[in-house]
Amino acid sequence: MKATVISIFTQKGGVGKTVSTINISGVLAEMGFKTLVLDVDAQANASFVGYAVDEDIEYSIAEFINSNEDPVYHQRGKDGNVYVVSGNEELETPKSRDSLKKAIKKVENDFDYILIDCPPQVIKDKEISFGEIAVFASDFIICPVDYDEFSLDGLTKLIISINKLKATKGLKAEFLGFFFSKVEEQTVDFKEAYKTLSESKIKDLLFLNYIRKNKFIRTSLREGESAVFLKPHNPVSMDYRKLTGEILSKVKNNGK
Numbered sequence: 001m002k003a004t005v006i007s008i009f010t011q012k013g014g015v016g017k018t019v020s021t022i023n024i025s026g027v028l029a030e031m032g033f034k035t036l037v038l039d040v041d042a043q044a045n046a047s048f049v050g051y052a053v054d055e056d057i058e059y060s061i062a063e064f065i066n067s068n069e070d071p072v073y074h075q076r077g078k079d080g081n082v083y084v085v086s087g088n089e090e091l092e093t094p095k096s097r098d099s100l101k102k103a104i105k106k107v108e109n110d111f112d113y114i115l116i117d118c119p120p121q122v123i124k125d126k127e128i129s130f131g132e133i134a135v136f137a138s139d140f141i142i143c144p145v146d147y148d149e150f151s152l153d154g155l156t157k158l159i160i161s162i163n164k165l166k167a168t169k170g171l172k173a174e175f176l177g178f179f180f181s182k183v184e185e186q187t188v189d190f191k192e193a194y195k196t197l198s199e200s201k202i203k204d205l206l207f208l209n210y211i212r213k214n215k216f217i218r219t220s221l222r223e224g225e226s227a228v229f230l231k232p233h234n235p236v237s238m239d240y241r242k243l244t245g246e247i248l249s250k251v252k253n254n255g256k
């Protein structure tokens with residue numbers, strides 16, 4: 001069966017896309033799902049930091065997209081169920097917005113889930129970005145949200161730009177929703193942002209589960225594995241498990 005492809009996407013930087021890609025893949029692995037992680041960010045944090053792939057390796061996302069070589073995966077997570085294709089600092093923007101989609105087609109029957117860690121890039125009308133090739137390769141898009149500078153306006157604009165891609169460029173991916181990451185539950189800022197979003201016109205797009213801020217995330221990044229795998233009972237691991245459960249049930253409700 002064809003894998004379900006999910007992009008972890010935002011136009012904003014530093015909101016938890018990479019940490020979420022690593023930990024959601026960690027949860028999928030412990031559930032027994034064979035999961036491919038594609039790092040399409042030239043910063044390559046998901047692969048070189050989060051999953052500690054050796055930076056000298058010769059096969060990266062550039063070869064995954066541009067060559068017909070057999071893919072070289074780096075196995076991580078429970079039972080080695082996470083397969084990582086590393087990022088590439090030299091990666092040039094592909095000319096076609098379907099380039100990643102075509103590359104994924106070759107391996108989509110080998111996996112249950114494919115997660116794409118996107119760079120923070122604004123979708124523009126004239127240039128193709130990696131964020132764009134990722135969403136064009138995806139069935140679904142999920143989006144971590146920062147409540148520090150929370151703006152309903154910013155989220156609404158993101159939905160508008162995704163809808164515009166659907167209307168004008170034939171984007172097929174469904175926008176599954178937003179989740180708060182790096183949360184300090186007791187802060188007024190978080191409570192207000194959560195309330196504002198859950199009472200807004202886009203409330204159906206808010207994931208009820210959120211990810212609490214936890215020091216162990218830093219340790220896990222240093223150790224090159226998901227927090228979920230290293231410390232299954234850590235609060236942040238529990239949060240990612242609940243969030244992943246919610247993502248999978250939304251995916252199912254959307255016909256997958």
Ligand SMILES: Nc1ncnc2c1ncn2[C@@H]1O[C@H](COP(=O)(O)OP(=O)(O)OP(=O)(O)O)[C@@H](O)[C@H]1O
Nearest residue numbers: 012013014015016017018019120182212213214217
């Ligand atoms: N739950 C968490 N608890 C504590 N720190 C976190 C948590 N999630 C993310 N961080 C920290 O926040 C920072 C940004 O996270 P991350 O790299 O995942 O964001 P990003 O959206 O991928 O950034 P970029 O846009 O640059 O790719 C990192 O330093 C990470 O350690």
Ligand SMILES: [Mg+2]
Nearest residue numbers: 017018041045
């Ligand atoms: Mg990142």
